[in-house]
Amino acid sequence: MTLETRPASDYPLPDLVNHLNLSFEDYIVPVQFNLPQFLTILRKDSLDLQESRVLLADGNPAGIALIARRGWTSRLAAMGIMKAMRSRGSGSWFMGRLLQEARERGDHEMELEVIEQNEPAVRLYQKAGFRTIRRLIGFVHQAAKQAAKNDLHEVDLREMGGLILKYGLPDLPWQLSGETIALLNPPARAYQKGSAYAVISSPEAVHIVIWSLLVEPGARGSGLAVDMLNSLMANHVGKTWHVPAIWPEEFGKIFTQAGFQREEISQWQMKISL
Ligand SMILES: CC(C)(COP(=O)(O)OP(=O)(O)OC[C@H]1O[C@@H](n2cnc3c(N)ncnc32)[C@H](O)[C@@H]1OP(=O)(O)O)[C@@H](O)C(=O)NCCC(=O)NCCS
Structure with missing residues (x-):
């Protein structure tokens, strides 16, 4: 399996919404994004589509990572791997790539929030080196x-x-x-x-x-x-x-x-x- 990434800005917005929904299928809390909601977070949360990535496995969309940026800080605003592709190491590979790109563009830190009960995601982020600041309730x-x-x-x-x-x-x-x-x-x-x-x-x-x-x-x-x-x-x-x-x-x-x-x-x- 060949993994690669493409800038999210290469895709029409409705396709990104679709990739996002497929990547969050069976999520711990049901989520279904639509275009107006996507446009709202794009503006309000400072998402950078040129630095956000679609993951491709053998040329087919397999996941997405939305990156927000302010000054030296970036935020992993959303990350998901499509259901059939999970638990096969793609998330870990993707995370490594995202961190490398953040370093290359001169960011000083990356932050995120993850549902405490989402064990695969918590493991993934801990393994990548993220440290807990506090619990959010x-x-x-x-x-x-x-x-x-x-x-x-x-x-x-x-x-x-x-x-x-x-x-x-x-x-x-x-x-x-x-x-x-x-x-x-x-x-x-x-x-x-x-x-x-x-x-x-x-x-x-x-x-x-x-x-x-x-x-x-x-x-x-x-x-x-x-x-x-x-x-x-x-x-x-x-x-x-x-x-x-x-x-x-x-x-x-x-x-x-x-x-x-x-x-x-x-x-x-x-x-x-x-
Ligand atoms: C979280 C997610 C991105 C991880 O991607 P992935 O491709 O499955 O990740 P990997 O295969 O690289 O595995 C990452 C870690 O999670 C663990 N893991 C994978 N599947 C697991 C499962 N079903 N239960 C428990 N742990 C699991 C792996 O063991 C691995 O840790 P390890 O290397 O210490 O063993 C993916 O499960 C997903 O898209 N989930 C739905 C959306 C979501 O929850 N996104 C995160 C929002 S913050």
């Missing part, structure tokens, strides 16, 4: 109806991205980083209440995702984050609130205190120095 909450207080002030998402860069953890997972949040647009929203801030997906939808929660450093330790969560829920009644499993475990207590339930799936945030 998620929550869900079906909030009871509460009276709206209208005590939130809306801020520009671009400005919010700047605040996260200034005050947030320096090694936040890619999707929670200030750079990513600054690229969100309405109908997503950023809110401020005193020294506390939050970012949510469209409040018009029944299911709302919390993308950011931030308290200015001088105001930490006095319950403002939990208060912000309660205000969000009071201002948007009857919604189901989701915290995707990309939140640093150290934030967990805040969500539990606001009545959120922990999701079963968790991830490892991993990094390799190149």
